[in-house]
Amino acid sequence: MKQTLNVIKIGGNVIDNPSMLNTFLETVAQIRTPFVIIHGGGKIATQMAIKLDIPQTLIEGRRITDKPTLDIVTMVYAGLINKNIVSKLYSLGKTAVGLSGADGNVVLASKRVHPTLDYGYVGDVEKVNAQFLLLIIEEQMSPVLCAITHDANGQLLNTNADTIAQEVAVALAEHYEVSLIYTFEKRGVLLDVNNEESVIKILTKSEYTNFVNQGAIHSGMIPKLDNAFKAIDAGVSNVKIGKAEQLIEILNDEEGTKII
Amino acid sequence: MKQTLNVIKIGGNVIDNPSMLNTFLETVAQIRTPFVIIHGGGKIATQMAIKLDIPQTLIEGRRITDKPTLDIVTMVYAGLINKNIVSKLYSLGKTAVGLSGADGNVVLASKRVHPTLDYGYVGDVEKVNAQFLLLIIEEQMSPVLCAITHDANGQLLNTNADTIAQEVAVALAEHYEVSLIYTFEKRGVLLDVNNEESVIKILTKSEYTNFVNQGAIHSGMIPKLDNAFKAIDAGVSNVKIGKAEQLIEILNDEEGTKII
Numbered sequence: 001m002k003q004t005l006n007v008i009k010i011g012g013n014v015i016d017n018p019s020m021l022n023t024f025l026e027t028v029a030q031i032r033t034p035f036v037i038i039h040g041g042g043k044i045a046t047q048m049a050i051k052l053d054i055p056q057t058l059i060e061g062r063r064i065t066d067k068p069t070l071d072i073v074t075m076v077y078a079g080l081i082n083k084n085i086v087s088k089l090y091s092l093g094k095t096a097v098g099l100s101g102a103d104g105n106v107v108l109a110s111k112r113v114h115p116t117l118d119y120g121y122v123g124d125v126e127k128v129n130a131q132f133l134l135l136i137i138e139e140q141m142s143p144v145l146c147a148i149t150h151d152a153n154g155q156l157l158n159t160n161a162d163t164i165a166q167e168v169a170v171a172l173a174e175h176y177e178v179s180l181i182y183t184f185e186k187r188g189v190l191l192d193v194n195n196e197e198s199v200i201k202i203l204t205k206s207e208y209t210n211f212v213n214q215g216a217i218h219s220g221m222i223p224k225l226d227n228a229f230k231a232i233d234a235g236v237s238n239v240k241i242g243k244a245e246q247l248i249e250i251l252n253d254e255e256g257t258k259i260i
Numbered sequence: 261m262k263q264t265l266n267v268i269k270i271g272g273n274v275i276d277n278p279s280m281l282n283t284f285l286e287t288v289a290q291i292r293t294p295f296v297i298i299h300g301g302g303k304i305a306t307q308m309a310i311k312l313d314i315p316q317t318l319i320e321g322r323r324i325t326d327k328p329t330l331d332i333v334t335m336v337y338a339g340l341i342n343k344n345i346v347s348k349l350y351s352l353g354k355t356a357v358g359l360s361g362a363d364g365n366v367v368l369a370s371k372r373v374h375p376t377l378d379y380g381y382v383g384d385v386e387k388v389n390a391q392f393l394l395l396i397i398e399e400q401m402s403p404v405l406c407a408i409t410h411d412a413n414g415q416l417l418n419t420n421a422d423t424i425a426q427e428v429a430v431a432l433a434e435h436y437e438v439s440l441i442y443t444f445e446k447r448g449v450l451l452d453v454n455n456e457e458s459v460i461k462i463l464t465k466s467e468y469t470n471f472v473n474q475g476a477i478h479s480g481m482i483p484k485l486d487n488a489f490k491a492i493d494a495g496v497s498n499v500k501i502g503k504a505e506q507l508i509e510i511l512n513d514e515e516g517t518k519i520i
Binding site: 051052071074075076077078079080082083084086087088090091092095096097098099100102103104105132135139141148150152153154155156 | 311312331334335336337338339340342343344346347348350351352355356357358359360362363364365392395396399401408410412413414415416
């Protein structure tokens with residue numbers, strides 16, 4: 001039987017709140033099985049862009065990563081946030097290794113091509129270097145990946161942290177029984193978006209299809225859940241979605257939505 | 261016989277100049293024996309502090325690393341510069357792993373204590389985790405260390421890159437025949453600071469003592485050279501000091517000052 005490994009995406013609301021992040025990492029440090037952390041930058045990069053007077057371009061509601069914005073996200077994600085997480089985890093007894101996708105070529109991506117829209121330096125994941133992650137994990141260290149990747153030609157790329165988490169989970173599923181955990185500001189997948197008590201505890205593919213057909217599942221959740229089922233089809237044991245403050249309960253299947 | 265390994269400190273003048281940095285990394289990528297890169301942030305962190313309106317405090321000519329300044333150096337060194345170096349090296353055929361001292365606890369430091377002066381978040385190196393560096397090097401990857409360390413209690417610290425280079429060189433000397441290379445803007449240790457032709461090609465301890473007693477060696481070079489001899493006393497095979505643009509010639513003992 002394979003050992004359990006948790007791939008944990010830290011929600012943006014946690015990154016934005018230093019005391020919440022500390023509490024979250026204290027919980028993470030109690031996990032006795034191997035884990036991998038994935039994070040973006042919450043609102044810190046946006047605040048930095050404002051301070052530096054770098055205008056943020058939105059096209060069709062999507063943020064464009066121009067060169068100055070790429071430099072900001074690289075500084076904030078791979079520098080400020082990543083190194084503070086790693087240093088904090090060490091103080092809690094866990095040796096971590098903070099990585100961008102360029103380090104050890106751990107997440108190779110390609111610049112997004114879109115017929116009408118130039119997203120700028122945005123990358124879509126091509127390949128995860130599971131061997132390098134395993135090297136770290138087998139040394140009892142925990143990889144902490146930020147949402148910066150590279151294209152193998154010297155170009156860093158801004159990449160969706162949810163997608164990196166999914167691809168990392170899939171890449172490790174051959175070697176571990178992988179549980180992929182998305183933490184965010186809600187208690188789980190809600191049947192009624194205004195009612196925090198309406199958490200769906202277990203969600204199978206056929207139930208999900210029914211809920212979507214009934215229009216019961218909130219539209220913003222659909223890409224997240226589509227990705228979750230893709231991860232399961234690719235070998236991930238389960239995907240859990242829940243509130244960051246309830247990480248322990250999510251790990252123990254007492255809170256959140258478990259997708260199987 | 262042990263294999264040669266080069267520990268190369270990139271000078272601030274190279275970091276400040278993107279085309280010079282690219283050329284430098286192209287040269288580095290041609291090295292066939294293992295290497296470790298160490299870098300600080302040149303003037304980029306200072307420029308960022310000006311842009312962000314963070315006043316830089318100088319006490320007795322020393323820059324104080326207050327909390328906002330620590331955040332800036334963490335962003336610039338561990339994020340922007342480190343990840344761009346790693347990504348560029350990969351495009352040149354070398355898999356690198358960018359690290360702060362917190363990653364894998366690779367450089368543990370302690371906050372500097374001074375009887376009258378508070379340097380802020382400045383760290384002095386306590387211990388280098390050679391095992392973690394060896395793990396990376398033995399996988400044919402190259403560690404790229406920035407001048408950020410940590411104190412094991414969750415605090416990141418700004419640390420002198422020259423000192424990190426020296427301590428890393430010493431820590432690896434048990435396993436490799438280590439050559440420690442400091443690149444900067446001069447052709448080497450000059451007997452006459454105004455004459456670039458006055459490079460001392462080979463410098464032994466007794467010659468150095470004589471030069472210092474004669475007042476021939478420039479005062480700014482003395483701490484650098486004291487450290488170089490300390491490294492040699494601790495097992496490093498040689499220390500080379502020279503112009504960044506002449507890295508290949510320095511490696512081949514055709515340029516720069518070689519301290520033995």
